[in-house]
Amino acid sequence: xxxxxxxxxxxxxxxxxxxxxxxxxxxxxxxxxxxxxxxxxxxxxxxxxxxxxxxxxxxxxxxxxxxxxxxxxxxxxxxxxxxxxxxxxxxxxxxxxxxxxxxxxxxxxxxxxxxx
Amino acid sequence: xxxxxxxxxxxxxxxxxxxxxxxxxxxxxxxxxxxxxxxxxxxxxxxxxxxxxxxxxxxxxxxxxxxxxxxxxxxxxxxxxxxxxxxxxxxxxxxxxxxxxxxxxxxxxxxxxx
Numbered sequence: 271x272x273x274x275x276x277x278x279x280x281x282x283x284x285x286x287x288x289x290x291x292x293x294x295x296x297x298x299x300x301x302x303x304x305x306x307x308x309x310x311x312x313x314x315x316x317x318x319x320x321x322x323x324x325x326x327x328x329x330x331x332x333x334x335x336x337x338x339x340x341x342x343x344x345x346x347x348x349x350x351x352x353x354x355x356x357x358x359x360x361x362x363x364x365x366x367x368x369x370x371x372x373x374x375x376x377x378x379x380x381x382x383x384x385x386x
Numbered sequence: 387x388x389x390x391x392x393x394x395x396x397x398x399x400x401x402x403x404x405x406x407x408x409x410x411x412x413x414x415x416x417x418x419x420x421x422x423x424x425x426x427x428x429x430x431x432x433x434x435x436x437x438x439x440x441x442x443x444x445x446x447x448x449x450x451x452x453x454x455x456x457x458x459x460x461x462x463x464x465x466x467x468x469x470x471x472x473x474x475x476x477x478x479x480x481x482x483x484x485x486x487x488x489x490x491x492x493x494x495x496x497x498x499x500x
Contacts (some may be wrong), residue, residue, distance in 0.1 A: 305488060305489075307491075309427075313474065313493065313494050313496075314491065314492075314493045314494065315476060315478075315494075317488045317489070317490065317491075320488050359427055361429065368465040372431065373419070373431045373434060373442055375428070375490060376428070376429040378426070378427070378428055379427045379428075379429075381427075
């Protein structure tokens, strides 16, 4: 069975600090995709990034960066120079193939609070 | 321009009632989903439809019945509502088989059963 663990339930940092959200996954698939979604207080789910299992290159998008390490089955997300607007619940997810179909298995989320 | 839209946004009803949530996507995707988010924010898939055909049914009570009249619509009907059904229900869509296709979610429907 697929599993995604986000051990950090809640994190609070002061604005402008850097923060890393951890994600560890388990899968038997050799080909899989990992995702991060953001859920701001308004409630919608916003797609941030996807990464396939063959691409271990780190990715940077503005203040966001992602570190994928297959050796440790981790896909961590770092926000540099955090801002109040980054306050949200962040979900890591794993794309799972079940009988040829796809579904996302989500972690339990990390609630990030940026203190002004 | 809304990609995945679901209605209503809020739904308050009493135990025992029957209610429906509608979902529509204009992304041309062939697969649609219903996810449930409980009070602890845990997200779990309920159903998945591909080209109007049910392909994933995750041990959801029979009181929940999805209906897909066409590829762009996936509605969720719930019979005999129970207190435990209170949650936020998200509709989503994607391309099946394209594992790089991220799910596009609607804004959610907050269901409160009293």
